[in-house]
Amino acid sequence: MIKNIIRNTMLFSAIMLLNCSYKQDCPEGINLLPMYGEAKKCDEQIKSDIEFLAECDKQFKSRKEAAEKYVEKAWGYFYNNEPETSMKRFNQAWLLDKNNAxxxxxxxxxxxxxxxxxxxxxxxxxxxxxxxxxxxxxxxxxxxxxxxxxxxxxxxxxxxxxxxxxxxxxxxxNNAKNYGSLTSAYAYYAQKDSLRKYLKITDKLDPKLVDPQVRKIAGQE
The missing domain is CATH 1.25.40.10 (Tetratricopeptide repeat domain)
Known part of the structure; x- marks a missing residue:
């Protein structure tokens, strides 16, 4: 009787260990990393990907079109300050079309x-x-x-x-903001010719984009 209990306990423990190691084979949190962290997915994750792609194939004319839709969703979450959901949508878009820049x-x-x-x-x-x-x-x-x-x-x-x-x-x-950034970047160099050059260009587009400290460095104040 005691031998049977010990044998059954050992069998139960072995099954539990197998279950744990199976779960460990599925890398966690990879949908929060670009390209799923380029991790090797477990069978369950691969199955989920196949089902997702199959569903998109039903809904869209092509996977390229589906990817564009998921990119659009991803930017929506990005600008709504939901980075984790944004990453998930970008990853789904990547599954659909790895050549979408x-x-x-x-x-x-x-x-x-x-x-x-x-x-x-x-x-x-x-x-x-x-x-x-x-x-x-x-x-x-x-x-x-x-x-x-x-x-x-x-x-x-x-x-x-x-x-x-x-x-x-x-x-x-005609991107005034980038001219302003370029002006600020040149303020860190000892030579100020380029700073003054891009300061003039920025001022023509939008003088509010130049920090007063940068003007001071350029010798305007």
């Missing part, structure tokens, strides 16, 4: 919000590789490089901030 821009912005600056830059680069003509992606990348400069004081990050702002302005030449 806007998805990586969204991923990059979300990682920038989490202060994962180098990862955000890597994601912006993916977006630009797929579509080099979106001025806003260069602007987003300039923000990440600017934050890295403020943290590290490494001039290379300041240089890259300016390079990306100029790339954005080539595509969107």
């Amino acid at each position: 806007e998805i990586y821009w969204g991923f990059g912005n979300l990682m920038g919000m989490k202060h994962e600056l180098k990862q955000s830059i890597s994601l912006f680069e993916k977006s630009i590789k797929l579509n080099p003509n979106n001025a806003k992606v260069y602007e987003s990348m300039s923000i990440s490089y600017g934050q890295l400069f403020f943290e590290t004081k490494k001039v290379e990050y300041l240089d890259l901030t300016i390079i990306n702002l100029k790339s954005s302005l080539k595509l969107d030449p």
Whole structure:
């Protein structure tokens, strides 16, 4: 009798261990990471993905169209200050179409919000590789490089901030905000010629975008 109890207890423990290890095989929280953290999904997660794709195939003419709809939803949550739900929708869009450049821009912005600056830059680069003509992606990348400069004081990050702002302005030449950012960036250099040049341009577009301290550095006050 005692032997049977011990044997049954050991069998129950073994089953519980198997169940626990099965659950451990499913990586948790990956829908809150870009591209699901590029993790190896468990069977349950793969099944869920297949069901999601099948449902989208019924609702939309193509997966490309479905991805665009989910990108739209993701931006809605992003601008409504719901980053976790935004990341989930961007990930679903990524499942549908891995060649949609806007998805990586969204991923990059979300990682920038989490202060994962180098990862955000890597994601912006993916977006630009797929579509080099979106001025806003260069602007987003300039923000990440600017934050890295403020943290590290490494001039290379300041240089890259300016390079990306100029790339954005080539595509969107009337963006007063980016001219203001470019003016502020040049205030950190010892040579002030470029600062004064872009200060004049910004003033023509919107003088309110120039910080009084930057004017002082430029010698206007």
